[in-house]
Amino acid sequence: MAKSIFKNYLYNVAYQIVTLLVPLITTPYISRVLLPEGVGTAAFINSITSYFVIAGTMGISLYGNRQIAYYREDKVEMSKTFWSIFSLKLIFSSFSIIAYAFFVHFFVDPNLQMLYWISGFHLFGMMMDITWFFNGQEEFQKTVTRNLIIKLIGVVLIFSLVKDINDLWVYIFISSFTAFLGQAIMWIYIPKEVVKTKIRRSDIFSHFLPTLKIFIPQIAIQIYTVMDKTMIGIISNASEVAYYENSQKIVKMALGLATSLGVVMMPRISNYFAKEEYNKIKEYTAKSFVYISFLTFPLTFGLMGIAKEFVPWFFGEAFFPVIPNMILISPIMLAIGWSNIIGVQMMLPMKKELGFTLSVTLAAVVNFILNLFLIQSYQSLGAAISSVIAEFLVTFIQFLMMRRFIQTKLLLEVFLKYLIGSLLMLFVIRLIGYFMGVSIITTVIQIFSGTLVYGIYSILTKSEVVFYFIHKFFKR
Structure with missing residues (x-):
C-alpha cells in the first residue's frame, strides 16, 4: 500500500x-x-x-x-x-x-x-x-x-x-x-x-548490469563532489580543504530540507512507471518543481546574505576564508534541487540511466578540467566555482533530455516568482548585517526577518506551497 x-x-x-x-x-x-x-x-x-x-x-x-x-x-x-x-x-x-x-x-x-x-x-x-x-x-x-x-x-x-x-x-x-x-x-x-x-x-x-549502469554516473558524481576536496588537498593544503569543507557543509545542510522530497518521490515515481501511469508522473514532477524552487531560491540568497556576519562567530576567526567560499557555493542549491527532480525522481525510475550517465559524466569532465586550473590560482574558491558550473551543466543537460515531461512555462513562472521574493529578502538581510555587524544576535534577526519577508511575499503572491501546508495544518 x-x-x-x-x-x-x-x-x-x-x-x-x-x-x-x-x-x-x-x-x-x-x-x-x-x-x-x-x-x-x-x-x-x-x-x-x-x-x-x-x-x-x-x-x-x-x-x-x-x-x-x-x-x-x-x-x-x-x-x-x-x-x-x-x-x-x-x-x-x-x-x-x-x-x-x-x-x-x-x-x-x-x-x-x-x-x-x-x-x-x-x-x-x-x-x-x-x-x-x-x-x-x-x-x-x-x-x-x-x-x-x-x-x-x-x-x-x-x-x-x-x-x-x-x-x-x-x-x-x-x-x-x-x-x-x-x-x-x-x-x-x-x-x-x-x-x-x-x-x-x-x-x-542478473542485477549486475543494471547496477553498473547506475554505478558509472555515481563515479562521475564523485568527481565533482568528493574529488574537489581531494584535489584541493593535493594541489593546495589541509587548511584550504577545511575552508571548502565548512562552506559545503553549511550549504548541503540547508539543501537537505529541499532534497528530502527526492528520497520520498523516487519510489512513488518508480511505482507509477511500473504501472505506466505517465500522467501521474507529470503531475508529481510539476509539484516537485514548484516546491523545490519555493525552498531553494530563499535558501540560496539567504545563505549568501548571512555569510559575512555568520562565519566569524560560528567557525571562529581562523575560518574567515569560508565567507567568500560560502557565497560562491550557495547557488549550487538551485542546480542540485532541480537536477534532483529530473535525474533522481524522473530519469532513474524511468530507466533512463544512459542519459543520466551522460549528463553527470560530461559535468565531471568539465569540473575536473576547471579544478586543475582554478585551484592552482584560487585554491578552495576555484573548487567552489568549478562545482557550481558543473552542477548547472548537469541540470541543463538533464532538462534537455526530459523536457517533454516538464512544463517549461510553469518552470519559468516559478523561477521569476521566487527569484523576486528571494531578492527582496536578500536586501533586508544585508541591510540588517550592515547596521548590526558580526554577532549571533545579528544572524538570528537576519534569519527571522528574511523568513518573515519571504513568507509575507509568498502569501501575497498566493504561493500554492504555503497554502498547501496551511490546509494540511488546519485539516489535522
Whole structure:
C-alpha cells in the first residue's frame, strides 16, 4: 500500500532539521578544537574513504530502492529481490574492503595509517546498509528514527571525548563507527519484512548490469563532489580543504530540507512507471518543481546574505576564508534541487540511466578540467566555482533530455516568482548585517526577518506551497 507522501516528507524533514541542528551544535566546537589543519585532515581522509564506499555500493542504493518499489506489492518476489541484491552487494563491498586495506597498507603515510584504518568503519557500515530496502517500501519512519538516535549519540560522544587536535582520531572514530552502528541496527526489522527464499547465482548476477549502469554516473558524481576536496588537498593544503569543507557543509545542510522530497518521490515515481501511469508522473514532477524552487531560491540568497556576519562567530576567526567560499557555493542549491527532480525522481525510475550517465559524466569532465586550473590560482574558491558550473551543466543537460515531461512555462513562472521574493529578502538581510555587524544576535534577526519577508511575499503572491501546508495544518 502506498504511504502518504506528505507524512513521509515530514519524517524526512524532521531528520533533515536534526541533520541541520547537529552540525550547528558541533561544528563551532570542532572548528575551534581541531583547527583548520585537523578539520581539513579529517575531510581529506573521508574523501579518500568515500571512493571505496562508492565502489562497494556499486549503485545498489538507488537501484535497490527502485526495484523494491516495483515489487513491494508481492512479498515473495520482493523478498527474492532483496536477498539477491544484498548478496551482490556483499560481493562488491568485500572486494572494496580488501582494496582499501591494500591501499592503506602500501600507499598511505605511516603517520596517518591509524586514522585511515579508523575511517575504514565506514566501509563496514556500507556493507550492512539496507536503507534502500525501506525507502523502496516507503517505510521512512524506520530509517529516520534510526538516524535521529544515532546522530544524537554522536553529538554526546563528540562533546565528551574530543578535547583538542590530539583527539582527531577520536573524532574520526565517532563519525565512522556511529555510521556503521546506524546501518547494523536496521537489520532487526528484516525478519518481519521479508520471507526466506532460495536464490540462485543467476538471480544475484542478473542485477549486475543494471547496477553498473547506475554505478558509472555515481563515479562521475564523485568527481565533482568528493574529488574537489581531494584535489584541493593535493594541489593546495589541509587548511584550504577545511575552508571548502565548512562552506559545503553549511550549504548541503540547508539543501537537505529541499532534497528530502527526492528520497520520498523516487519510489512513488518508480511505482507509477511500473504501472505506466505517465500522467501521474507529470503531475508529481510539476509539484516537485514548484516546491523545490519555493525552498531553494530563499535558501540560496539567504545563505549568501548571512555569510559575512555568520562565519566569524560560528567557525571562529581562523575560518574567515569560508565567507567568500560560502557565497560562491550557495547557488549550487538551485542546480542540485532541480537536477534532483529530473535525474533522481524522473530519469532513474524511468530507466533512463544512459542519459543520466551522460549528463553527470560530461559535468565531471568539465569540473575536473576547471579544478586543475582554478585551484592552482584560487585554491578552495576555484573548487567552489568549478562545482557550481558543473552542477548547472548537469541540470541543463538533464532538462534537455526530459523536457517533454516538464512544463517549461510553469518552470519559468516559478523561477521569476521566487527569484523576486528571494531578492527582496536578500536586501533586508544585508541591510540588517550592515547596521548590526558580526554577532549571533545579528544572524538570528537576519534569519527571522528574511523568513518573515519571504513568507509575507509568498502569501501575497498566493504561493500554492504555503497554502498547501496551511490546509494540511488546519485539516489535522
